[in-house]
Amino acid sequence: MLGFRDPVADAIGLLRPRTVIGPSLRAAGEWALRFDTFPHVRIGGLVHGTCWLVLEGHEPVLLRAGDTFMLGNPPPYVLASTPDAHPRPAEQVWAGAEDGFVRIGPESEEDLYLCVGHIAFDDRNASLLTDLLPPLVTVRVADPQGRRLAQLIDLLATEVGAAAPGGPLVQNHLAQILLVHMLRAHAGQTDRPTGWLGALNEDGIGAALRAVHADVAHSWNLKELAEISHMSRSAFAQAFKSHVGVPPLEYLIQWRMSLARDALTRNTLSISELARATGYLSESAFSTAFRRVVGSSPAQFRTQARQQPHATANKS
Template identity: 80%
Template structure:
């Protein structure tokens, strides 16, 4: 049986996040690094000092100590001490890393200290998040969400520094907790968060999303969802589409198919079991819905994408 909790946990579970904590950066003097595009998500926290973050096509952002940022499928970008310093490729600096640290300039108590981590997702479902994110989310240290994020970055830095047994596991979980807190901060500052990010807001739409995710196999009616949201059917339907981007029952179908793609790729359920788990009375009804959304039959999709369950990133 498929496991269901809430929209945020469900979506991140389907993303199958894999975390790589990159070398930390310690820098003094004038410096600038140009980073190549990175798929999915990069999260950074400024432990000490200040620097500029410049993304192509966006205004430069000045980061201060305690600030945290998240890049979603970013184009090339630059981290620099000043805007007039010519950047060099970050790859060359990263190649010089020793013991998880890249150093630019002489060691100093006043140097910049930046922690970076990359989070990659299962390509089949990566769009569940990356399509909803802007290129940059910044949370200032003075923001209400800034304190817990700063504490998480400090924990991550400490864990990297001690290199204790089980360290990679702890680092991976801390990075995923950082991701959730960054998404909460982003949703709180966005007037109309889209998709499942709407569930991060405590409102009627979030209540309906949580209900659908809690019982995805149920034959939901629009009135039932409207009642959960304490709205009339027409007001709920309009508000849901405005926030999430699609009508309520269409969202339910799309979510069911996201679950189905994941289960088929992992070969964890038969097609008949999957049809029942996602709320369809027959294999044919499920197959028709799957083909409409995905563009191929469940059998074709499974044969094309099936992976051994022991493959990397699929055991969590």
């Protein structure tokens, strides 16, 4: 049986995140670093000090100690001591990292400590998350989730600097915990549709989503899902689309196809087994749905996945 219980855990599991943390930045004086565009997500936060984040097409943002940020598939951006400082390529500076740190200016005068990480996903399902994210999410230390996020950044920075046994494993888990908390904070900050992420905060819609994820093979219909949500069919359909961005049964199809892509990539089930596991009565019905969503037949997709077994993101 495919499917689990929690939509966030399900989605992140399908994304197969690969985390690269650090090096951390310690800086003094005037400085500015320009980062090229990169896929998926970058997360970071200030352990102490202040700096400006300048993202193309956005007003400069002043970050203070304890603030955290998340960038989703962003355009090029700059981190700087002042908004008008002339930036140099970050890649060149990062190449000189030692002991988990990049240093700018005299060590004795350091007034900034910034911890950053990059989370890349399997390209085949990356849109499950990246389509929901704006280019920039900022969480202030005084925000409802801010203190917890600041503590996670502090722990992450400590691990980067410690070079202790098991460090990369701890960093990877901390980064994924940080990602989940950032997603929660983002969902709580906006009244715009944020897909399944924001809908989980709604009691009725969230209950329906959890039911779908718990038993993706069930022949769900609008009436059943509305009853789980304790709403009429029309009210449920309208609320679901308002929060998630697509109608309930379209969401179900999209989620089933995400699971199917993952299973075909890993070659864990035959196509007929996969059809039954995703709620289709026949292989032909499953193949028709798969082709409509993905653009190729399941067999073609599996062949292509075997030729490219590891969909990897570009380096940041």
